[in-house]
Amino acid sequence: MLLLAIAVAAFLSTFAGGLLALKLHDKLHLILGFSAGAVIGVAFFDLLPEAIEFGGRIHAPAAVLACAALGFLSYLVLDRVVSFHGDAAPRGRFAAGVLCVHSLLDGVAIGLAFQASHAVGIVVAIAVLTHDFSDGINTMNVVLKNGGDRSRAMSWLLLDAGAPVVGIAATALFRLPAEGFGMILALFGGFFLYIGASDLIPESYHAHPKLLTTVMTLVGAAVLYFVVRVVG
Numbered sequence: 001m002l003l004l005a006i007a008v009a010a011f012l013s014t015f016a017g018g019l020l021a022l023k024l025h026d027k028l029h030l031i032l033g034f035s036a037g038a039v040i041g042v043a044f045f046d047l048l049p050e051a052i053e054f055g056g057r058i059h060a061p062a063a064v065l066a067c068a069a070l071g072f073l074s075y076l077v078l079d080r081v082v083s084f085h086g087d088a089a090p091r092g093r094f095a096a097g098v099l100c101v102h103s104l105l106d107g108v109a110i111g112l113a114f115q116a117s118h119a120v121g122i123v124v125a126i127a128v129l130t131h132d133f134s135d136g137i138n139t140m141n142v143v144l145k146n147g148g149d150r151s152r153a154m155s156w157l158l159l160d161a162g163a164p165v166v167g168i169a170a171t172a173l174f175r176l177p178a179e180g181f182g183m184i185l186a187l188f189g190g191f192f193l194y195i196g197a198s199d200l201i202p203e204s205y206h207a208h209p210k211l212l213t214t215v216m217t218l219v220g221a222a223v224l225y226f227v228v229r230v231v232g
């Protein structure tokens with residue numbers, strides 16, 4: 001029952017973030033700046049610490065971070081392949097797809113945490129619910145910025161908002177070893193650093209090289225630090 005409520009909240013949080021990004025479309029560079037900081041914040045303050053915590057039970061922290069580097073570099077290679085023809089749309093679909101898989105894993109993380117214990121479950125659920133809002137913003141942004149229209153961005157947002165629900169439901173069916181899950185989180189930490197640093201930061205800044213854009217990126221990272229490390 002509690003898991004069902006969390007699943008609904010995850011959906012609503014993601015969806016609300018996406019709608020906000022759509023509504024503020026004319027201020028896209030500022031929202032992109034925020035997104036860039038938020039994506040990097042999720043990587044540094046949520047995914048990587050959790051990866052080290054879960055994966056560190058059997059792997060050295062250096063091995064977990066090497067897995068994050070593998071994520072970063074493999075995303076770089078895939079991104080080059082996908083955007084080889086110079087058309088932005090496949091790049092947007094690819095990034096949105098990665099965000100959706102990430103949101104699916106957010107749901108899996110909640111389910112697994114509740115399998116571990118009720119208290120751990122609550123902590124992970126708070127961390128996920130608070131950053132889901134930025135997941136929604138980010139999904140909307142990667143599609144819009146790569147030339148996607150509103151309806152396409154909306155379809156991706158619905159998929160992204162539904163993904164944690166599916167992830168939570170899936171954990172009712174299987175048990176995943178925490179160590180292996182740690183390495184998957186590290187991989188996604190690498191993906192997120194790449195999306196933030198190579199896609200969202202330059203995109204938010206090059207057409208609007210303003211102090212405010214930079215401030216928004218710092219704010220994005222700071223907000224994620226606060227919601228994941230202080231509130232969570």
Ligand SMILES: [Zn+2]
Pocket residue numbers: 102103106128131132135
């Ligand atoms: Zn997430």
